Amino acid sequence: MTELPFRQIHLDFHTSEHIPLVGAEFDAEEFARTLDEARVNSITCFARCHHGLMYYNSKRFPERIHPNLVNRNLLLEQIEACHKHGIRVPIYTTIQWDYYTAVRHPEWRVIGPDGQLSGTKPYEAGFYQDLCVNTPYRDFIWAHVEEMLEMLPVDGFFFDIVKPYDCSCRYCQQGMKEAGLDPTKEADRLAYNKLVLDKFRLELSEFVRERNPDATIFYNAGHIGPFVRESKDAYSHFELESLPSGGWGYMHFPLTARYARNLGLDCVSHTGKFHTSWGDFHSFKNKAALEFECFRMLALNCKCEIGDQLHPSGKIDKYVYELIGSVYSQVEKKEPWCRGAKAVSEIGLLTTEEFTGERVPVATAGAVQMLQEAGHQFEVLDTRSSFDAYRLLILPDGVRLTEAAAAKLDEYVAAGGKLIVTGLSGLNPEGTESALKSLGVRLKDNPQLADDGLPVGGRQVGDFLQYVDYILPREAIGKGLPPTEHAMYIKAVEIEAAPDAEVLADVVASYFDRTWEHFCSHRQTPSSGKVVQPAVVRNGNTIYFAHPIFTLYHKNAPRWCKQLLLNAIELLIGQPLLSHNGPTTVFATVNEQPDANRWVVHLLHYIPERRSQEIDIIEDVIPLYNLEVAVKVPAEVKSVTCVPEMRPLEFELLDGTLRFTLDKVHGHQMIEIAFA
Numbered sequence: 001m002t003e004l005p006f007r008q009i010h011l012d013f014h015t016s017e018h019i020p021l022v023g024a025e026f027d028a029e030e031f032a033r034t035l036d037e038a039r040v041n042s043i044t045c046f047a048r049c050h051h052g053l054m055y056y057n058s059k060r061f062p063e064r065i066h067p068n069l070v071n072r073n074l075l076l077e078q079i080e081a082c083h084k085h086g087i088r089v090p091i092y093t094t095i096q097w098d099y100y101t102a103v104r105h106p107e108w109r110v111i112g113p114d115g116q117l118s119g120t121k122p123y124e125a126g127f128y129q130d131l132c133v134n135t136p137y138r139d140f141i142w143a144h145v146e147e148m149l150e151m152l153p154v155d156g157f158f159f160d161i162v163k164p165y166d167c168s169c170r171y172c173q174q175g176m177k178e179a180g181l182d183p184t185k186e187a188d189r190l191a192y193n194k195l196v197l198d199k200f201r202l203e204l205s206e207f208v209r210e211r212n213p214d215a216t217i218f219y220n221a222g223h224i225g226p227f228v229r230e231s232k233d234a235y236s237h238f239e240l241e242s243l244p245s246g247g248w249g250y251m252h253f254p255l256t257a258r259y260a261r262n263l264g265l266d267c268v269s270h271t272g273k274f275h276t277s278w279g280d281f282h283s284f285k286n287k288a289a290l291e292f293e294c295f296r297m298l299a300l301n302c303k304c305e306i307g308d309q310l311h312p313s314g315k316i317d318k319y320v321y322e323l324i325g326s327v328y329s330q331v332e333k334k335e336p337w338c339r340g341a342k343a344v345s346e347i348g349l350l351t352t353e354e355f356t357g358e359r360v361p362v363a364t365a366g367a368v369q370m371l372q373e374a375g376h377q378f379e380v381l382d383t384r385s386s387f388d389a390y391r392l393l394i395l396p397d398g399v400r401l402t403e404a405a406a407a408k409l410d411e412y413v414a415a416g417g418k419l420i421v422t423g424l425s426g427l428n429p430e431g432t433e434s435a436l437k438s439l440g441v442r443l444k445d446n447p448q449l450a451d452d453g454l455p456v457g458g459r460q461v462g463d464f465l466q467y468v469d470y471i472l473p474r475e476a477i478g479k480g481l482p483p484t485e486h487a488m489y490i491k492a493v494e495i496e497a498a499p500d501a502e503v504l505a506d507v508v509a510s511y512f513d514r515t516w517e518h519f520c521s522h523r524q525t526p527s528s529g530k531v532v533q534p535a536v537v538r539n540g541n542t543i544y545f546a547h548p549i550f551t552l553y554h555k556n557a558p559r560w561c562k563q564l565l566l567n568a569i570e571l572l573i574g575q576p577l578l579s580h581n582g583p584t585t586v587f588a589t590v591n592e593q594p595d596a597n598r599w600v601v602h603l604l605h606y607i608p609e610r611r612s613q614e615i616d617i618i619e620d621v622i623p624l625y626n627l628e629v630a631v632k633v634p635a636e637v638k639s640v641t642c643v644p645e646m647r648p649l650e651f652e653l654l655d656g657t658l659r660f661t662l663d664k665v666h667g668h669q670m671i672e673i674a675f676a
């Protein structure tokens with residue numbers, strides 16, 4: 001496996017042809033020294049940008065060299081100077097966004113099913129005209145990559161914008177017909193596009209590796225999810241682009257990282273030094289936010305990468321690198337406890353992305369949030385993952401199951417595994433019946449139907465508050481909640497429990513659904529007091545929730561949805577791997593370094609706040625005091641130490657549970673648990 005450096009920069013350089021004297025103030029030694037002083041050990045630099053212009057002395061495509069590039073060896077000198085300082089330089093080039101090509105070769109552009117060219121229109125600002133890699137554009141890419149391999153010292157390639165698109169160009173239409181697909185059907189077009197992109201990635205990587213077997217290779221689509229499985233061999237590693245202030249938010253990174261780290265390749269995650277997103281020149285991220293984002297990467301087994309953009313003059317900004325250095329110097333000290341570290345997890349959360357294709361799948365995001373707030377240790381999986389390592393699996397709201405996937409889960413439960421299934425999860429692909437035998441519930445006959453002819457229960461239909469009901473928890477599942485009705489803003493799936501299954505909570509109906517003919521007050525209709533069906537059902541090792549509690553939590557985070565879930569987890573697995581007495585804003589992970597015979601607990605406390613219309617802000621570090629932590633450990637413990645400062649902690653080990661107290665957590669604290 002390729003092991004990536006910990007402290008990386010992604011140095012954007014999309015530079016307009018209307019800007020003069022490009023690279024005129026570039027000083028190779030100043031460039032590399034500034035990076036070195038900021039403790040950077042890898043920087044991705046530009047061969048060609050989204051304007052379609054080049055920053056090396058191309059012989060095959062001299063017309064594409066930036067017209068105002070003063071130093072035609074800009075990229076070469078960046079690489080050579082960095083190499084002298086021991087800094088790697090993967091090369092950036094763009095694939096699907098190239099303005100120069102798009103305006104000269106409209107026949108290579110993606111054509112939507114409406115016949116329109118896809119992307120930025122002629123009289124709008126921007127270079128987002130999508131190019132189709134199933135056209136002769138591909139030949140240009142191959143020639144460009146071959147030339148870079150011949151002319152430049154190549155550590156690796158970052159191929160940007162290799163993303164799904166819905167294309168009806170003549171090459172794609174022809175290809176679909178040859179593959180026996182129907183180009184008039186959206187599903188067929190998207191399936192064909194998946195084949196085109198997988199083939200593109202696999203063939204381009206083969207071409208690169210024949211010429212440079214050691215080059216790292218990554219294809220960026222702004223996200224890593226189940227779609228990478230078929231072309232995983234094309235990647236040397238994964239880069240998780242996820243700028244919290246750049247449209248991804250703070251929820252995306254942990255979701256994608258907990259999935260990507262299980263695919264067997266090393267991962268690095270991108271944030272940015274920008275206040276907002278890429279291209280936000282002359283802006284700065286707050287230091288506390290940059291710390292949180294980088295340290296959270298370490299806690300989730302990723303290497304760090306900070307996005308920056310070089311000014312067209314080519315002069316590196318020393319103030320930006322003072323900021324980056326203030327964080328990367330801390331990362332460098334933490335690295336010995338992160339190198340080769342693997343997560344220790346006991347819960348597997350299956351992602352709904354496999355079915356919805358969403359970058360932040362609603363139900364899964366709600367589940368990630370709930371589990372993190374409680375300090376649970378978990379991975380994000382899909383139906384093709386191995387389930388063996390987990391004590392508990394969770395299927396949030398919309399995980400449909402083929403016969404094979406259902407059989408795999410039933411076997412897992414029969415072997416002692418625990419399972420929580422919610423809402424419409426666990427149904428067969430047609431959604432007509434539960435595919436799982438172990439669940440102890442079945443769909444009711446003749447459920448209430450919505451206008452679209454599909455059952456109302458388990459999904460949002462029309463107005464958010466039109467179809468609601470209430471959950472009435474019984475004793476065990478209701479711990480920490482008043483024993484009364486709690487609003488469920490989406491109605492339960494209509495189910496019946498098997499006779500020997502245990503009902504843990506009931507569904508109480510509202511008086512009526514909210515329509516123009518009958519409604520009550522400002523929002524949802526109140527409880528009628530009438531119990532109509534089970535809401536939560538336990539059947540041995542499984543617990544089923546009839547409501548989509550994760551979708552509800554992602555929407556507006558009712559605490560009772562989380563409390564019900566946490567109670568269900570406790571009923572099934574008892575004491576969790578890690579617990580603490582801190583607030584729900586603590587982010588806690590457990591990693592292991594088998595070679596060093598130790599575990600490393602990461603505790604983070606930074607609170608993003610919605611201070612503006614657009615983005616969440618972190619400005620301050622709010623310290624925590626006297627945080628008590630309990631960790632279930634597999635062996636005798638030799639020592640517990642705050643690292644990297646090497647401050648020993650007193651601890652107590654009783655019946656396999658290690659307990660220690662931190663007098664203070666300021667931002668991020670790692671605790672080494674050394675085994676005897």
Ligand SMILES: [Zn+2]
Pocket residue numbers: 109110111132133134135167168169170171172
């Ligand atoms: Zn096409």
